Amino acid sequence: xxxxxxxxxxxxxxxxxxxxxxxxxxxxxxxxxxxxxxxxxxxxxxxxxxxxxxxxxxxxxxxxxxxxxxxxxxxxxxxxxxxxxxxxxxxxxxxxxxxxxxxxxxxxxxxxxxxxxxxxxxxxxxxxxxxxxxxxxxxxxxxxxxxxxxxxxxxxxxxxxxxxxxxxxxxxxxxxxxxxxxxxxxxxxxxxxxxxxxxxxxxxxxxxxxxxxxxxx
Amino acid sequence: xxxxxxxxxxxxxxxxxxxxxxxxxxxxxxxxxxxxxxxxxxxxxxxxxxxxxxxxxxxxxxxxxxxxxxxxxxxxxxxxxxxxxxxxxxxxxxxxxxxxxxxxxxxxxxxxxxxxxxxxxxxxxxxxxxxxxxxxxxxxxxxxxxxxxxxxxxxxxxxxxxxxxxxxxxxxxxxxxxxxxxxxxxxxxxxxxxxxxxxxxxxxxxxxxxxxxxxxxxxxxxxxxxxxxxxxxxxxxxxxxxxxxxxxxxxxxxxxxxxxxxxxxxxxxxxxxxxxxxxxxxxxxxxxxxxxxxxxxxxxxxxxxxxxxxxxxxxxxxxxxxxxxxxxxxxxxxxxxxxxxxxxxxxxxxxxxxxxxxxxxxxxxxxxxxxxxxxxxxxxxxxxxxxxxxxxxxxxxxxxxxx
Numbered sequence: 001x002x003x004x005x006x007x008x009x010x011x012x013x014x015x016x017x018x019x020x021x022x023x024x025x026x027x028x029x030x031x032x033x034x035x036x037x038x039x040x041x042x043x044x045x046x047x048x049x050x051x052x053x054x055x056x057x058x059x060x061x062x063x064x065x066x067x068x069x070x071x072x073x074x075x076x077x078x079x080x081x082x083x084x085x086x087x088x089x090x091x092x093x094x095x096x097x098x099x100x101x102x103x104x105x106x107x108x109x110x111x112x113x114x115x116x117x118x119x120x121x122x123x124x125x126x127x128x129x130x131x132x133x134x135x136x137x138x139x140x141x142x143x144x145x146x147x148x149x150x151x152x153x154x155x156x157x158x159x160x161x162x163x164x165x166x167x168x169x170x171x172x173x174x175x176x177x178x179x180x181x182x183x184x185x186x187x188x189x190x191x192x193x194x195x196x197x198x199x200x201x202x203x204x205x206x207x208x209x210x211x212x213x214x215x216x217x
Numbered sequence: 218x219x220x221x222x223x224x225x226x227x228x229x230x231x232x233x234x235x236x237x238x239x240x241x242x243x244x245x246x247x248x249x250x251x252x253x254x255x256x257x258x259x260x261x262x263x264x265x266x267x268x269x270x271x272x273x274x275x276x277x278x279x280x281x282x283x284x285x286x287x288x289x290x291x292x293x294x295x296x297x298x299x300x301x302x303x304x305x306x307x308x309x310x311x312x313x314x315x316x317x318x319x320x321x322x323x324x325x326x327x328x329x330x331x332x333x334x335x336x337x338x339x340x341x342x343x344x345x346x347x348x349x350x351x352x353x354x355x356x357x358x359x360x361x362x363x364x365x366x367x368x369x370x371x372x373x374x375x376x377x378x379x380x381x382x383x384x385x386x387x388x389x390x391x392x393x394x395x396x397x398x399x400x401x402x403x404x405x406x407x408x409x410x411x412x413x414x415x416x417x418x419x420x421x422x423x424x425x426x427x428x429x430x431x432x433x434x435x436x437x438x439x440x441x442x443x444x445x446x447x448x449x450x451x452x453x454x455x456x457x458x459x460x461x462x463x464x465x466x467x468x469x470x471x472x473x474x475x476x477x478x479x480x481x482x483x484x485x486x487x488x489x490x491x492x493x494x495x496x497x498x499x500x501x502x503x504x505x506x507x508x509x510x511x512x513x514x515x516x517x518x519x520x521x522x523x524x525x526x527x528x529x530x531x532x533x534x535x536x537x538x539x540x541x542x543x544x545x546x547x548x549x550x551x552x553x554x555x556x557x558x559x560x561x562x563x564x565x566x567x568x569x570x571x572x573x574x575x576x577x578x579x580x581x582x583x584x585x586x587x588x589x590x591x592x593x594x595x596x597x598x599x600x601x602x603x604x605x606x607x608x609x610x611x612x613x614x615x616x617x618x619x620x
Contacts, residue, residue, distance in 0.1 A: 134397075176590040179614075183393030187403045191393060192245070195593070196612030214616035217594070 004036050009078040010070045016079065017066075018057045025089050027053050028082060043067060052140045103164035111202075111212035112171060113160035116178065119198035127185055134181035172216045222300050222433075228426025229307035233260050233314065235423055239416030240318035241605075243407035243471060243523045247595025247614065248322045249605035255317040258330055260310045263337040267309040272302055275342035279355035285346045287353055301352070304430055308373055311427075312341040315377030318523035320384045322405075323391045323592055326600040328585035335575050336380050341373075344567050348372050348560070363553070364560040365544065368431035370486030370536035371560055376568045378530025381521070383572035387579075388586045390520030392593075402515040405522075410470050417474035421450055424481045428488045438489060445488045446481065449500030453480020453532075456504020472508060475524045479507035482529055483536030487543060495543035502539075503532040534561045 011031060015024045027050045035046045047060050047067075054063060070078065105113065123131055132155060139151050151174060154162035163171060182191035199217070203210040237256035244252045269290055277285030293299055313333040320329065348366055350357035366372050395402055407413055428446045429439045457476025461468045480500030484491070487499065510527025514520075521527070541557035542549060579585045591599040594615035602618060604610065 172590065176588075176593050179593045180392055180589045184397050186393075187396075188391060188393035188405050189245075189403075192247075192612055192614060195614055199613060217614070217616040 005081055005083075006075070006078070007036070007071070008032070008083070009075075009081050010067060010073075012082045013070050013079040014063065014066050015054070018063075019054060021085075023053050025082070025085055028086055029089065032086065103161070105160040105164040107209070108168075108212040108215060109163045109166075109171065110160055111206070111209065112175065112216050113158075113163060114206075115198060115202045115213050115216075116175070117158055118202060119178075119194065122194065122198065123182075123186070130185045131178075131181050134184050135178055138177045138181055168215050175216050219296070219300055222304070222430060225426040225430035226300070226304045226307055228423050229304065229311070229430060230260075230423075232307075232311060232420055232423030232427065233257075235416045235419030235421075236311075236314050236318065237416070238412045238419065239474070240321055240523050242409040242411070242413035242416060243318070244321045245405065245595070246408035246606050246610050247597055247604075247612075249408060249597060250601050250603060251326065251596035252317065252321050253605075254326065254601060255321075255329055255333075256314055259314040259317060259333050259337075262330060262334050263310040263313045264306045266334045266338040267306050267342070268302070270338050271309055271342040272305060274339070275345040275350060276301075276305065276352035277346075277350075278353050279346055279350040279357060282350075282356060282358035282361060283347065284343060285350050285353075285355075301433070308369060308427075309337045309341055312369075312373045312377040312380075313337045315374065315525050315529050316381040316384045319378075319381035319521045319525040320388050321522040322596065323587050324384070324388050325584050325587055325591075326596070328579045328583050331583065332380075332384065332572075332575055332579055332585075336377070336572065340380060340568050340571055340575075341376055344376050344564055345372050347563070359560050359563065362559065363556045365490065365540050365553075365557065366486045366537055366560065367489045367540065368428045368485045370482055370484075370533040370540065371564045374482045374485065374529040375533035375537070375561065375564050378526050378528075378533060379565050379568035380572035381525050382519070382530065383569050384576050384585075385519055385521055385526075387573065387576035390518065391522070392589065394520045395518050400518060402518070402520075407471065413471060413474060417477065420478060421481065424450070424485075428485055432489065442488045445491060445493060445496035446484055448493055449480040449484030449488070449496045449503070450477040451480070452497045452500030453477045453483070453504040453507070456480070456501040457508050458504075460505055460508045471524070472511065475507050475511070475528050476504035478528045479503040479532035482532045483539060485533075486537045487540030490540060490545055491543045492545055495539070495545075495548075499536060499539040499543065503535055506531050506535050537561050 008028065008031065011028060012024065015027055019027065030050055031046055034049070035042050044064065047064055051060060054060075120128060120131070135155060136152060139155075150162050150165060153159075166174070179191060179195055182194055186194060199213070202213065233256060237253050240256065241249045241252040272291055273287060273289035274285045277287035277289070279285045291298075291302065293302075313336045316333065316336065317329065347357040347359040348364055349360070349372060351360070391405065393403060394405060424446055425443045429442045432438055432442065454473050454477035457472055457479075458468060460466075461472065480503045483499050483503035483506075484496055488496065491499065507524070507527045510531040511521075511524050514526060519526075537560060538554060538557050541553035544550065544553055547553060576585060587596060587599070597604050598615045598618070604618065607618075
């Protein structure tokens with residue numbers, strides 16, 4: 001328990017030098033949920049995982065060195081435990097999530113979901129796994145502050161409710177990101193054919209309602 | 218004489234059609250209009266810029282040997298000068314258009330055009346003044362050294378190719394062009410190989426005007442120049458055919474055409490000063506160089522959409538060296554070869570870093586690389602809002618045009 005608090009305080013001490021409070025709390029939340037209780041060496045994995053949050057401000061090497069130095073400091077030299085702020089953030093997120101799950105996806109968002117779902121089903125399983133990996137990697141760099149988790153959840157659960165909180169521009173970006181991942185996994189020519197065939201099939205099978213996806217293309 | 222010369226100029230102008238068809242055919246159908254538009258505007262804007270500043274910098278009074286200092290916004294008393302300006306304007310447009318093919322399918326229209334104007338108005342004419350400068354007095358410093366580049370293997374083609382190399386380095390590869398895991402290149406076939414072949418033939422035809430017109434006189438040497446040009450093109454295609462056959466690789470249309478274009482680029486420097494046998498050797502080796510250059514760029518993960526850099530850059534360097542080595546009046550002279558090598562290196566050191574800076578600044582200011590969404594939709598839709606093949610293209614990756 002003591003180690004856990006100490007690691008959390010050390011991280012807080014180091015990260016707040018470069019990141020704003022919201023980003024620090026997001027980084028700490030990832031630590032709490034996925035890395036706490038693991039040996040100190042897991043810090044390397046952790047810094048890799050949160051790289052999109054800090055990489056434009058500081059390089060990983062500096063951050064790691066700083067963290068190693070802070071971890072051996074005495075308790076008085078560390079920043080106070082950020083647990084209260086983390087608890088507040090968690091409570092706020094849970095409240096937002098309750099509101100979000102009351103949101104219902106629009107007809108256009110449902111159409112987009114059907115399009116994505118039908119296209120992904122047409123990709124052979126091994127490549128679909130690769131596609132998911134690439135999409136997850138892209139999501140981490142493009143969508144921040146919790147929205148990454150929502151879209152990652154969408155990809156896992158294939159539940160259109162997760163799309164409801166996003167506007168047209170973000171969803172257009174999301175579809176484009178899937179296309180980029182397809183270009184990397186399937187190759188550019190196959191990706192064009194895959195997306196083109198998916199859109200054509202969707203338009204053929206949904207009649208007038210198929211126009212709903214135009215805003216995302 | 219002037220009538221003959223203007224006919225040759227028209228052949229050089231016709232090369233723009235060849236470039237447009239060749240590059241457009243090698244691009245995917247969703248980017249066909251964009252490639253054509255870039256070629257078209259290269260001629261329009263390039264000609265205006267070259268008339269306004271490029272011609273003066275390149276051919277104006279050049280006492281220092283480094284830059285022409287007269288004839289900005291030129292007007293002439295002598296009729297011949299108008300013809301000369303027209304001919305040189307076509308050359309300038311050719312130099313600019315080389316980058317359009319290499320950077321095709323992922324470059325924004327506006328950024329590209331600004332880059333093309335800077336090539337035509339600054340990068341090309343300044344280097345040109347070192348080799349061909351002094352039409353109105355003085356002489357370029359490379360010409361003083363004895364550098365030979367009869368019709369522009371280096372001045373036009375290599376300079377254009379080094380700008381293209383800088384462009385593709387700044388703009389990056391097309392989406393998915395290289396496998397992110399293995400790093401190996403993926404083939405992105407063009408949408409219409411028939412017009413690629415037509416473009417290749419038109420370029421070949423135009424090259425007769427390009428090389429023969431460079432004599433600046435209508436004498437009997439035209440026949441030799443045209444014949445050397447033709448033989449080198451044939452040998453270039455043969456060289457690449459032999460390479461592909463010996464290596465057991467499929468004999469690709471695009472590579473074969475690039476082989477003949479490589480032969481044409483290579484003979485451009487020495488077409489007036491080489492024997493026919495040497496012209497054939499020059500073309501044959503150029504074909505091999507084009508093939509090796511294409512493989513090398515792919516290994517380096519540099520995405521040249523049409524193979525412009527091996528054709529115009531690498532074959533251009535070889536052709537320039539060959540022009541010194543195979544010089545009919547003084548063959549196999551190491552001093553000539555050394556001077557030619559100096560000219561090639563200077564061309565690279567001038568054009569590449571400057572173009573890199575130009576494209577980098579353009580990327581940071583008005584934007585050069587098309588976004589993922591723009592690449593997904595295709596540049597025809599995003600940049601021009603019209604489609605090359607509205608009735609036949611069934612792979613639509615964007616919303617309907619009406620919206």
